[in-house]
Amino acid sequence: MKEKISRLQFLDRSAKLMMAGMLAPFITNGAELFQTRKVKIGLIGCGSVSGMYLPHLSKSPYVELVSVCDIIPERAKAAAAQYKVPNYYVHIDQQLAGAPFDLLVNLTDMQEHGRLNKLALLKKRHVWSEKPMANTYAEGKALLDLSKQQGVRIWGAPAVVNSPQFAHMSRMIQQGKIGKVSAAHAHYGHLGPTWSAFFYEQGGGSLPDLGVYNIATLTGLLGPAKSVMGMTSIVTPERTVDNKGKIKVVAEDNAMVLMDHGNGILSHVQCGFNYFDPYGHEGSGQDKPTISIWGTHGNLQLIGYDWAPFGVDVATHDHENTRREATDTGSYVWQEGASVISQSLATGNEPLIAAEHALHVLEVMEATRASQQTGKRIALKSTFRYPVV
Ligand SMILES: NC(=O)c1ccc[n+]([C@@H]2O[C@H](COP(=O)([O-])OP(=O)(O)OC[C@H]3O[C@@H](n4cnc5c(N)ncnc54)[C@H](O)[C@@H]3O)[C@@H](O)[C@H]2O)c1
Numbered sequence: 001m002k003e004k005i006s007r008l009q010f011l012d013r014s015a016k017l018m019m020a021g022m023l024a025p026f027i028t029n030g031a032e033l034f035q036t037r038k039v040k041i042g043l044i045g046c047g048s049v050s051g052m053y054l055p056h057l058s059k060s061p062y063v064e065l066v067s068v069c070d071i072i073p074e075r076a077k078a079a080a081a082q083y084k085v086p087n088y089y090v091h092i093d094q095q096l097a098g099a100p101f102d103l104l105v106n107l108t109d110m111q112e113h114g115r116l117n118k119l120a121l122l123k124k125r126h127v128w129s130e131k132p133m134a135n136t137y138a139e140g141k142a143l144l145d146l147s148k149q150q151g152v153r154i155w156g157a158p159a160v161v162n163s164p165q166f167a168h169m170s171r172m173i174q175q176g177k178i179g180k181v182s183a184a185h186a187h188y189g190h191l192g193p194t195w196s197a198f199f200y201e202q203g204g205g206s207l208p209d210l211g212v213y214n215i216a217t218l219t220g221l222l223g224p225a226k227s228v229m230g231m232t233s234i235v236t237p238e239r240t241v242d243n244k245g246k247i248k249v250v251a252e253d254n255a256m257v258l259m260d261h262g263n264g265i266l267s268h269v270q271c272g273f274n275y276f277d278p279y280g281h282e283g284s285g286q287d288k289p290t291i292s293i294w295g296t297h298g299n300l301q302l303i304g305y306d307w308a309p310f311g312v313d314v315a316t317h318d319h320e321n322t323r324r325e326a327t328d329t330g331s332y333v334w335q336e337g338a339s340v341i342s343q344s345l346a347t348g349n350e351p352l353i354a355a356e357h358a359l360h361v362l363e364v365m366e367a368t369r370a371s372q373q374t375g376k377r378i379a380l381k382s383t384f385r386y387p388v389v
Contacts, residue, residue, distance in 0.1 A: 038064040039342040042095050042125070044116060045107035046070040046079040048195055049130065052335040053107060054083045060339040062346040069095040092116055096123045103345065105338045106130060109198035110208055114139045117154060121146045126345060127154040128338040132208045133355070137363040137382070144355050155351070156358030158213050158307060159337040161220045161388045162351075165309035168326035169293065169300050170221055170389040178316065179297030184222060184267035186214035186291045188305060189275030192236075192253065197244040199273070205251030207232070207365040211271035215361045217291055217306040218259065218267045224360055224383040225259035229376075230368030232256075235274040257368045283308055307334035356384035 039062055043050065046068055057063050067087035070076040080088035089095040096119065104120035106113055106129040114134035117127045121143060133156030134140035140156075147154040160166060172178055188210045193199045199209055219225055232252035240246050253273040260266055279286040286308075289301035298316035302309050303324070310329050315322045337353060344351040360382040367378035 037346040038062055039103050039126075039345045040064050040066045040101040041103050041105055041338070041342065042067045042069065042099075042101035043079075043085075043105040043107065043338075044069040044092060044095060045109075045112075045130075046072075046075040047107065048193075049335070050079060050107050053105065053338060054079060054085075056333065056335050057105070057339055057342075058083050060342060062342040063339060066099050066101040067095055092119055096120065096125070102126055103128060103338070103342060109196065111135060111198055111201065111203040114143065117143055118146065121150050121152060121154065124150050124152050126152045126341070128341045129154065129156045131157040131212045131358070132362050132365070133358045134362065135203050137359065137366050140359045140362050141382075144359060147355075153345075154355050155337070155341050155353055156355060156362075157337050158216050159332075159334060159340065159353055160213055160217050160306045161353060161357070162336065162340060163306075163309050163332045164328060164330045165302055165312050165326045166217065166220065166306070167389045168312050169291075169302060170387055172298075172300060172312075172314070173221060173293070173295075174387050174389075177298060178293065178295030178300060181222065181265050181293060181295045183265070184218055184291070184293045185269075186218050186267070186306065187270045188214050188290060189270070189272040190277040190279075190281055191275065192239070192273030193241075193281065195242045197241045197247045200239055200241070200247060200249040200251055200253065202250050205232075205255070206253050206271045206273050207255050207257075207368060210273075211255055211257060211269050211365065211368075212361055213305070213307050214269040214271060214291070215257065215259075215364050216357065217302075218269060219261070219360060219364065219384075220357065220386075220388045221291075221293065222259075222261040222265050222267055223263075223386045224261070225364055225380055226262045227260045227377050227379045228364055228367035228371060229258045229378070230256060230371040232369060232372045235272070252369070252372075255368060257364065259364065289313060352388055354384055354388075356382070357388070360384050 065085045068079045068085050069089040073090045076088040087099045103126040113129050120127050198204050232255045235254045257269040283305050291302035293300040301313040303311035311324045312326045313322050363382045370378050
């Protein structure tokens with residue numbers, strides 16, 4: 001006979017089991033029992049990206065949307081009405097004290113992530129955070145430690161490691177199909193968001209908004225970086241944005257990151273808010289390579305942005321003509337992070353996305369800025385489970 005447990009006991013137990021590395025027996029014995037469980041979500045930040053998250057979450061069989069919250073009351077009210085969410089709040093304290101939920105989905109300004117994530121963890125809520133997970137590596141590490149003390153979990157965007165194209169490239173690298181990997185390049189840029197000032201203020205920048213995807217992809221494919229050198233600059237010192245009018249740009253809007261992954265592997269990321277890009281912020285129609293990996297027996301090019309890829313161009317020693325592989329995008333979409341985490345909490349199945357990876361990416365971004373300030377190569381201490389796939 002199957003053991004009957006309450007939903008809260010189940011979520012608590014799944015978090016503890018996952019932390020204790022006891023997943024395999026849990027999945028095998030429990031998958032059937034847990035499949036119909038729904039994770040109760042409280043979503044905070046009803047701005048631009050919530051317009052992608054909410055429709056996606058409302059279709060997930062593992063999700064029950066319990067509340068939305070925004071400091072701009074009409075946004076919270078409108079989101080609740082549009083997506084039939086029963087509760088809305090204008091302050092996180094009200095949300096945490098209000099209708100019970102299991103997972104906070106944090107879609108607020110980047111500068112608010114660390115503070116709000118901590119409040120949720122202190123109330124024993126799991127957290128899915130948009131990037132970055134925190135403002136500094138030290139703050140992010142403290143959040144991860146706190147989550148363990150509290151018996152809950154925290155995860156951070158992006159979800160790039162979930163795409164079938166990432167998996168294809170990773171397997172080819174791990175199976176030695178492109179020989180010894182030596183170098184890689186990634187780029188992502190557009191002319192910058194126009195709606196909110198936080199992207200350009202202290203704690204914002206093109207690194208945590210754009211470079212974060214490429215750094216997650218390259219470290220995910222090539223392994224944790226051992227050290228970083230970087231240069232950053234501000235190309236456009238003043239901008240006009242919808243919520244604050246004319247503002248001074250404080251955070252870098254142009255960045256170059258060099259990573260040493262060990263074993264001789266070097267990679268490069270460039271990102272910025274000053275790239276003319278005919279595909280715009282949505283990236284529709286972008287069909288060019290954005291990630292290139294070179295090995296002694298073959299080269300791989302990821303087609304489309306790494307957050308929305310749709311193929312991998314492959315040329316190898318024994319098949320020199322480039323061919324396109326992994327053209328099936330499956331169910332992957334970039335805004336799936338919180339629904340994948342809900343599925344994971346509901347089934348006990350450990351996701352590919354890992355807090356340690358998000359933290360490592362945060363350390364790389366911080367090291368890039370430290371390198372710009374000091375002119376030095378910066379050694380990193382963080383690492384994560386590798387290979388991811
Ligand atoms: N817009 C996108 O396409 C996109 C894509 C991927 C990731 N992101 C990430 O999503 C996050 C949000 O970006 P956005 O573009 O939606 O910004 P946004 O400015 O459109 O929305 C942020 C919302 O958070 C609210 N907010 C801020 N502080 C709050 C607080 N303390 N409590 C409650 N609500 C608060 C704001 O009022 C605003 O409505 C950022 O981390 C961004 O990097 C955005």
